[in-house]
Amino acid sequence: MELAWYWTALIAFVIVQFLLISASVLVYAERKVSGYMQNRPGPNRVGPFGFLQPFADVVKLVFKENIVPVLANPFVHSLAPMLMVVIAMGAGALIPFAHNVVIADMDVSVLVLLALTSISVYGVTLAGWSSNSKYSLLGGLRSSAQMISYELSMGLAVLSVVLIAGSLSLTEIVEDQAGGWGLLGWNIFRNPIGAILFIVTAFAETNRAPFDLPEAEQELVGGYHTEYSGMKFGMFFLAEYVNFFIASFVIVTLFFGGYMLPFESVLLGAFPALVDSLWLTVLQLGTILVKAGFFAFVFIWVRWTLPRFKYTQLMTLGWKYLLPIALANMLLVALGVALLS
Amino acid sequence: MLSDFYPLFVQLAIAAGLSFTLLKAAALIGPNRHNIVKRKAYESGMDPIGSAHERYSVKFYLVAMIFIVFDVEVVFLYPWAVSFKEFLEAGAGPGVMGVVMLFVIVLAIGLLYDIKKGGLEFD
Numbered sequence: 385m386e387l388a389w390y391w392t393a394l395i396a397f398v399i400v401q402f403l404l405i406s407a408s409v410l411v412y413a414e415r416k417v418s419g420y421m422q423n424r425p426g427p428n429r430v431g432p433f434g435f436l437q438p439f440a441d442v443v444k445l446v447f448k449e450n451i452v453p454v455l456a457n458p459f460v461h462s463l464a465p466m467l468m469v470v471i472a473m474g475a476g477a478l479i480p481f482a483h484n485v486v487i488a489d490m491d492v493s494v495l496v497l498l499a500l501t502s503i504s505v506y507g508v509t510l511a512g513w514s515s516n517s518k519y520s521l522l523g524g525l526r527s528s529a530q531m532i533s534y535e536l537s538m539g540l541a542v543l544s545v546v547l548i549a550g551s552l553s554l555t556e557i558v559e560d561q562a563g564g565w566g567l568l569g570w571n572i573f574r575n576p577i578g579a580i581l582f583i584v585t586a587f588a589e590t591n592r593a594p595f596d597l598p599e600a601e602q603e604l605v606g607g608y609h610t611e612y613s614g615m616k617f618g619m620f621f622l623a624e625y626v627n628f629f630i631a632s633f634v635i636v637t638l639f640f641g642g643y644m645l646p647f648e649s650v651l652l653g654a655f656p657a658l659v660d661s662l663w664l665t666v667l668q669l670g671t672i673l674v675k676a677g678f679f680a681f682v683f684i685w686v687r688w689t690l691p692r693f694k695y696t697q698l699m700t701l702g703w704k705y706l707l708p709i710a711l712a713n714m715l716l717v718a719l720g721v722a723l724l725s
Numbered sequence: 726m727l728s729d730f731y732p733l734f735v736q737l738a739i740a741a742g743l744s745f746t747l748l749k750a751a752a753l754i755g756p757n758r759h760n761i762v763k764r765k766a767y768e769s770g771m772d773p774i775g776s777a778h779e780r781y782s783v784k785f786y787l788v789a790m791i792f793i794v795f796d797v798e799v800v801f802l803y804p805w806a807v808s809f810k811e812f813l814e815a816g817a818g819p820g821v822m823g824v825v826m827l828f829v830i831v832l833a834i835g836l837l838y839d840i841k842k843g844g845l846e847f848d
Contacts, residue, residue: 389735396736400743446747449756454764455776466744473740477733487736490729495803513778517766521777525785532792539799543806550810552803610767615751619744696847699788703845707795707836711829714802718825721809722818 396487399476407625408438414625414684421688441618448614453515456611460514465616468507468623472630475500479633480555482643482668493554494542497634498535501589504627505531508591508608511620515611523607526597526695533702534588534595540710541582544575544717545638558642562649570641577713579639581706586631588702591624593687597695632679633672640675643668787844791836798832 412427412435419426427434452458477487478497490496505528512524546552548571549560563569572579588595599607606612609620636642645651645667651658658664693701766773805825812821839845 389731392732393735393739396732396739400736400739404743446751446754448751449758450752451759451763453766454761455766455773462748466741466748469744469747470737470740473743474733474737477736488730488733490733496730496733515766516777517768517773518777519767521781525781529785529788532796533788536792536795536799539796540802543799543802546803546806547809550807552807605767605769614755615747618751619747699845699847703791703836704840708833711833715826715829718806718809718822722813722822725810725813 392487396477399487400473403473403476403626403629404622406629407622408442410625410629410680410684411438411441411621413680414687417681417684418688445615445618450616451611451613453517453611455516457514457516460510461611462616464507464511464514465612465619465623467510468504469619469626471500471504471507472623472626475630476626476633478554479630479637480558480642481672482665485643485665485669486555489555490553492552494546494552494557497554498539498542501538502535504623505535507623511612512608515608517611519605519610520608523599523604523610526604527591527608530595530597530698530702531589531591533699534585534706537581537702537706537710538585538589540707540714541578541585542638544578544714545571547714547717547721548574554637554642558637558644561641562644567641567646570644571639575639575713575717577709578717579635581710581713582638583635584706586635587683587686588698590628590631590683592628592683594690594692595698596687596692597698628683629676629680632676632683635679636672636675643672645671784847791839791844794835795832798828801828 415437416426416434427437430436430440452461475497478490478493478500480486480489488496508527508531509524512520512522512527515521545557549557551557551560557571561569561571567573587593591597591599597607599609604610609617612620652664658667766777768774802825805821809821812818
């Protein structure tokens with residue numbers, strides 16, 4: 385569907401704002417969930433149930449001084465957080481939120497998505513290097529080594545999905561999961577090993593616990609954002625939350641039927657009036673939000689449940705276990721596709 | 726086609742505008758009272774010793790090199806994955822599968838060699 389450029393711009397603007405708001409909601413959710421997990425109430429002073437706390441935090445960050453270390457490279461020091469936010473938000477353009485509701489519907493959206501996640505490695509590395517602080521540099525280096533190590537397994541896990549769907553377009557991958565009875569067409573049932581691999585690597589790619597070594601505060605102070613304060617730190621924070629929300633959307637799109645309602649074909653059979661109606665789009669938007677919200681909760685849940693890996697354990701897991709498993713799984717899926725078609 | 730990418734560029738431009746606005750707003754609104762102590766790099770309260778742009782462990786370069794080999798492998802596998810069903814329909818399934826197996830096995834041997842040589846030990 386071809387839209388005039390101003391409509392595209394308007395919808396893109398809405399999605400950027402939506403990601404911004406959802407990042408605030410996720411910060412609130414993380415603090416509230418972690419609070420209840422640790423048997424304390426969490427933020428509860430600003431607004432009803434403390435709901436306005438993240439907005440108050442943003443306003444506070446804007447009013448803070450912008451400190452650039454003396455020896456830092458000022459241009460790269462500002463570029464790094466901008467890069468992180470732009471890349472995190474840009475990936476939102478590729479996610480199909482409902483049937484025909486996607487900003488950039490292209491044939492190679494899977495490749496573009498992987499390319500964008502690779503660029504976010506630069507954000508972390510440049511932040512670590514430009515600060516000219518030892519803690520930042522070590523955090524940035526560790527982070528880039530970690531992200532590129534897990535990117536391979538992630539690429540191979542996505543490859544197994546591409547094998548099943550026979551397409552690089554996220555929209556077609558979602559449509560491909562419509563078959564089967566009810567939920568059984570979803571890729572989690574057709575490719576369970578790939579799904580687990582992808583979820584694990586998504587945690588590593590977004591630098592979330594238990595893979596949050598770049599900012600392991602006991603050993604590296606603040607990791608790559610040691611020397612960042614004020615709004616620049618806020619932008620790293622924003623990018624982290626947008627990143628893991630986008631990662632939830634990608635997990636849902638690739639493995640959990642995307643915007644498909646559970647038993648959508650049964651539902652459409654029972655209510656033929658729904659086909660191609662606005663209500664179906666609204667239902668699909670609701671469905672993908674519920675699914676992605678659940679995975680966002682899983683991200684938070686895991687962070688407050690599992691302890692952090694050691695660096696050696698992390699590299700061993702990535703290279704000696706996940707990569708061979710991902711290669712084997714890819715060949716297995718190829719064999720499955722060959723035998724079943 | 727390039728025109729498919731325009732919406733993505735629009736989204737990136739809007740996101741860039743947003744992050745630029747945030748940075749500029751913070752720079753305009755926030756106070757500006759620098760002093761040398763504030764602007765020193767953090768080193769647990771001590772004066773920083775030397776620059777941080779020093780040499781670092783060669784292990785990171787090794788990881789980067791192995792990454793490039795395997796990343797190129799994954800990129801080579803994508804065209805195969807997209808057109809695998811067409812190969813099957815054309816009856817070329819076993820041959821294509823054999824070639825891909827060979828390709829993967831050669832690289833798997835490389836990975837095994839690297840692991841046995843201790844290229845991925847980080848102690």
